[in-house]
């Protein structure tokens with residue numbers, strides 16, 4: 007059984023702002039403890055709304071952003087200028103942090119289809135990048151916070167039920183994604199679960215059945231959201247509409 011800390015907020019906006027406030031605190035705590043923060047962010051409407059909420063949060067000025075590394079849980083394997091790119095959708099955050107010391111070299115985007123021949127090559131490149139930034143003997147940095155949105159089918163990152171998965175560490179290519187666009191790069195569940203804290207961030211009534219299914223039993227293949235867990239904490243930060251069946 008995974009011990010999960012569940013917090014329920016009124017609506018999407020208040021959930022996004024709560025995630026942002028908690029993220030700012032967590033980043034400051036990580037920097038205070040280790041001099042650096044490694045954060046994995048996510049695409050999806052709530053994931054991006056949370057990043058925009060960080061940009062809007064006055065407390066962002068309390069963070070030494072030059073010590074923060076941003077990673078991605080998944081990315082769409084499309085051209086780098088496509089509006090489908092998660093890293094482009096997060097640009098409002100990075101633009102706000104540029105003037106607060108953010109080093110764009112620590113915004114580690116996953117590869118795009120105009121940069122790599124295949125999603126497989128982009129996944130290999132990201133796996134190598136994770137290893138480069140990792141402590142000796144590890145496959146990736148110790149992520150302080152790893153955020154994951156969840157689809158109505160209980161997918162997290164680009165790990166879809168009964169679809170591509172891997173027992174490897176690092177990133178993998180995903181094809182025929184049930185959620186468009188079809189080709190993606192995703193962290194594996196094994197890498198996701200190396201994070202100190204994993205935050206499942208979910209909003210909307212359409213997610214209520216999947217969230218209930220994820221709370222019943224751990225089944226990584228059929229219910230990916232059920233299997234995510236941090237080494238120190240697993241948080242579900244959700245809105246009321248998504249929590250009605252819990």
Ligand SMILES: O=C(O)[C@H](O)[C@@H](O)[C@H](O)[C@H](O)COP(=O)(O)O
Pocket residue numbers: 048049050051052053079080081082092154155156157161162163164185
């Ligand atoms: O690249 C992606 O599509 C996301 O990483 C994906 O995992 C997303 O987080 C969920 O599908 C939830 O998305 P919504 O919040 O928009 O429902």
